Amino acid sequence: NPSRWHRNIFNYYPINYAPNNYHELTKHWLDKIPTLGDRIMEVGCYSALSLIWLKSNFPEKDIIGIDINLNVVHYARTRAYFFQKDIPIYCGDGCDLKSYGGKSKDVIFHTGLLEHLEPEERIKMLKEQLRVAQYVLFTVPTDKGLEE
Numbered sequence: 001n002p003s004r005w006h007r008n009i010f011n012y013y014p015i016n017y018a019p020n021n022y023h024e025l026t027k028h029w030l031d032k033i034p035t036l037g038d039r040i041m042e043v044g045c046y047s048a049l050s051l052i053w054l055k056s057n058f059p060e061k062d063i064i065g066i067d068i069n070l071n072v073v074h075y076a077r078t079r080a081y082f083f084q085k086d087i088p089i090y091c092g093d094g095c096d097l098k099s100y101g102g103k104s105k106d107v108i109f110h111t112g113l114l115e116h117l118e119p120e121e122r123i124k125m126l127k128e129q130l131r132v133a134q135y136v137l138f139t140v141p142t143d144k145g146l147e148e
Helices: 002-011 019-030 049-057 070-082 119-132 143-147
Strands: 039-043 062-067 089-091 105-111 133-139
Touching: 019 049, 039 049, 039 119, 049 062, 049 070, 062 070, 070 089, 105 119, 119 133
Parallel strands: 039 062, 039 105, 062 089, 105 133
Antiparallel strands: none
């Protein structure tokens, strides 16, 4: 039941999770991403904090980010530079990854992105990402998104 999901999350994740502690949940599964492979992409990278954390903890991994908003891309690049992390961040659409060949990434991930899309766009995005990567991991931080 999505209305009780936040109260019962501890049954599924061995962490202290509450809606205002979303970052702890994100870190919990970010820890697992590098075990899935070396070529990692974040779609909708926004502030690049997940990318910076991954690169700080797994410097040997090939990590890139994309975001559809050019202003956000500039912001993310500035953040990566500030933290002295060499992370390529590009302007791109997670529904259209033509410039990436089939299975060219081991894992694509995104946090809090799907709930901003219409249901048809979600399916299109996930299919395109599964064309490019072996694994696609995502979180949906809202009860509304979880319900859908």
